[in-house]
Amino acid sequence: MSIDQELTGAEIVLEALKDQEVDTIFGYPGGAVLPIYDALFGQNFLKHVLVRQEAGAVHAAEGYARSSGKVGVLLVTSGPGVTNVVTGLTDALMDSIPIVCFSGQVPSHLIGTDAFQECDTTGITRPCTKHNYLVKDINKLPEIIHEAFEIARSGRPGPVLIDIPKDIQFAKSVYKKKSDVTFKSHRIKSGSKDIDRVFIEQLINHIKKSQKPVFYVGGGCLNSGPQASQELMKLVQLTNIPITTTLHGLGCYPAEDEKSLGMLGMHGTYEANLSMNQCDLMINVGARFDDRVTGRLDAFSPNSVKFHFDIDKSSINKNVKVDYHTNTDITFSLKAINEYIESTGITFDESQYKNWWSQINEWRDKNCLHYEQSDETIKPQHAISRLYQLTNQKDTFVTTEVGQHQMWAAQYYKFAKPNRWITSGGLGTMGFGMPAAIGAQMANPNSLVIDIAGEASFLMNVQEIATAVQYKLPIKIFILNNEYMGMVRQWQELMHGSRYSESYVDALPDFKKLAESFNAVGVRAKNLSELDDAINEMVSVDRPVIADIWIDKKENCFPMIPSGASHSEMLLSKYDKENPENQKKGKVLV
Amino acid sequence: MSNSSVYPTPLNTFKQSKRSVLSVIVDNEPGILARITGLFSGRGYNIEALNVTVVDIKDNLSRITIETLGEERVVNQILAQLEKLVPVHSAINLANLKESYEAEICLVKIQFENEQQNNEILSFADIYRARTVQKRQLLVIYEISGTSERINKFLDDLHTISGIKVEKVRSGPIGLGI
Secondary structure (H helix, E strand, O other): OOOOOEEEHHHHHHHHHHHOOOOEEEEOOOHHHHHHHHHHOOOOOOEEEEOOOHHHHHHHHHHHHHHHOOOEEEEEOOOHHHHOOHHHHHHHHHOOOOEEEEEEEOOHHHOOOOOOOOOOHHHHHHHHOOEEEEOOOHHHHHHHHHHHHHHHHOOOOOEEEEEEEHHHHHOEEEOOOHHHOOOOHHHHOOOEOOOOHHHHHHHHHHHHHOOOEEEEEOHHHHHOOHHHHHHHHHHHHHHOOOEEEOOOOOOOOOOOOOOEEEEOOOOOOHHHHHHHHHOOEEEEEOOOOOHHHHOOHHHOOOOOEEEEEOOOHHHOOOOOOOOEEEOEOHHHHHHHHHHHHHHHOOOOOOOOOHHHHHHHHHHHOOOOOOOOOOOOOEOHHHHHHHHHHHHOOOOEEEEEOOOHHHHHHHHHOOOOOOOOEEOOOOOOOOOOHHHHHHHHHHHOOOOEEEEEEEHHHHHHOHHHHHHHHHOOOOOEEEEEEOOEOHHHHHHHHHHOOOOOOOOEOOOOOOHHHHHHHOOOEEEEEOOHHHHHHHHHHHHHOOOOEEEEEEEOOOOOOOOEOOOOOOOOOOEOOOOOOOOHHHHHHHOOOO | OOHHHOOOOHHHOOOOOEEEEEEEEEEOOOOHHHHHHHHHHHOOOOOOEEEEEEEEOOOOEEEEEEEEEEOHHHHHHHHHHHHHOOOEEEEEEHHHOOOEEEEEEEEEEEEOOOHHHHHHHHHHHHHOOOEEEEEEOOEEEEEEEEOHHHHHHHHHHHOOOOOOEEEEEEOOOEEEEO
16 A cells, blocks of 8 residues: 555544554444445454453453453444444443444534434543543544554553544545554643652651551553553552552452452452551552542541542542542552662561551451352352462453452452452443453463353343354353342342332343343253353353352342441441441432 | 541531632644633533633644633632643633733623713713713713623623613633732
8 A cells, every 4th residue: 555545534443443452342333334344354463352342342342452451443324223333332431441443423514413313422421431422524534543453551640532424434535554653742641651759759668667557459450551560569568558459440359368458449358447446557550549449438447547649630639638649550650669768778667557557467367258058059259269279270250240249259369469350430320241251262262261250241242152153262251140239239228218119120130041032052060069160161161151049039248338437337247237327328329 | 537538428518609810821723622612511611711822823722711610629629620631731810820910802882872871881881981982962882891800890880871772792811910
């Protein structure tokens, strides 16, 4: 292709994707994107994954991005095509996942006429994207696409949408290569790499002074790249400070290491939450003081000096006022801290936190994740524990849906590496897990990808099992089937007098037959004696599998900090009762 | 140990709302105003006044001035959220500058019925140095500029005259810092 040869808008899209080293795109065709689908036909650098509904495409792109560290890409048509991805875009925005969504639009001259399959795409998606574009000039298309990718992946990552009217897809212009585009720095807002010396020196001083420090690590550490986790591990080992992670931070630090306190927050461990409550120094690395983590704000870690690493300035002092903060990219900050410690020869006395560790070990002795497994009925906690024990030697990725099963997965599946855990945290999108598993499997064809699911969530995007079958993606859907929307039922039990309004899911399909009807494999475990066999069969079959695991229908997820309660007011089991005053206040919260 | 680490819940706090004037430089591109107003409505912030105009044709920049009410922490959060928007170059709170100057423009149409009212109107216009834009029998249009507070006072004074009809339009404050 000569340099100034003109291409159509559709061809420019493909050329730009090639230039951006995109190898996989998720999508669903329709009238307003036919020119791009025509350009896809007969090329072979790009694998297109045809989903069964656009929601599947956007969650698959999220799963692809989370598991690979690359930008996830999807292509949908105008009108319903793009309104179907609104949930996923919002999900990606909340969880800082880099994706680029291309959507078709009615031809320019029809915009505003209520044309067939027209909608105000940029208007609808403005609050749920990091940025969006309506392409009005074919000559700007190449630059827009390259800028979109840059915005999606830089700073705090997020979703970007490009809406392309059909006439622009046919119009011709000269392609501009990524390397020929100069980005304006105010538009990209990439994270600073400049080290804040004062912040680092203050942090070291406080670590030296502190009696009861704790690391509180979130998804920002993961988004900073794999090196951030390595630097974090080094820093934790150097300082001997306990570490707890948020739901998205799982895997940033090996869960089975003795310094790890596990997850904190609403369903976090007793030791993690009490450490947060009683610490005198809190080192927040890439977490955003989410309400699932803090509990009641006025009782949140009342006596600590707080340090906050966050690339996003708007995260600083948003929910919780901190004493020191830095907006420098976490990898650079952590690296600088480790270098500072090594170059100045500072040592940390093993005995400095001796009392703190013995206090933590006392809390650990509560064994808050303990459960009683009978001989018959499978406890959900046991199902996840066995799944972990039978798969942790493999190269495994875990996605989840949203609800009790998600929390049990977070508690009992112990992640050792970053980017292995893909879940919908901020938005809490049921139906996320299976398409996300499809995306993760596309990015990691030789790995084991398991979607830990509940039967209610699974049914929200059940159609995507056909996608997995079509592309021979051997994803494993591990359903903890209790016939309830479990988390809804749990809240109704705790806060609404056990009135289980509409949370029982009657008329469930036979999941084994369902799998078979899609040409996938179905396995089932009705009781404890069948559990291991079901898991082993699920893992060994090289095809998509739905495992229907019948669990205890009434089991609830503990520990739990009810809404409106503080970290020191955890319920550890169904025998713990909530403070009635909190209950009144908490009932109006989410 | 810092005292600043203890903070009350939003529910029980007496909020110290303050008027702030924010000045935002943006790329003049489609949808930018919607991004900004959407940010305010979506996150529950207040817009008391809003002014948008292109200020640099060569670089295609607009300056948006927003008057908002909120406690300091909320205003700082608004600025941080504004700065995250892709087309935003900068967002500042004029109150945080060492020196800043504000002005607003207001057009006032007054319909009156008699000479006595006219004299009262004239005397206020004189005190506030309002400029006559148009004068007809029993009708006058003034232009007054200055700080919003000054304009408020002028309008309050006019309202002390009984029996006249006042219609007004205000630009909202604009400001510059040094």
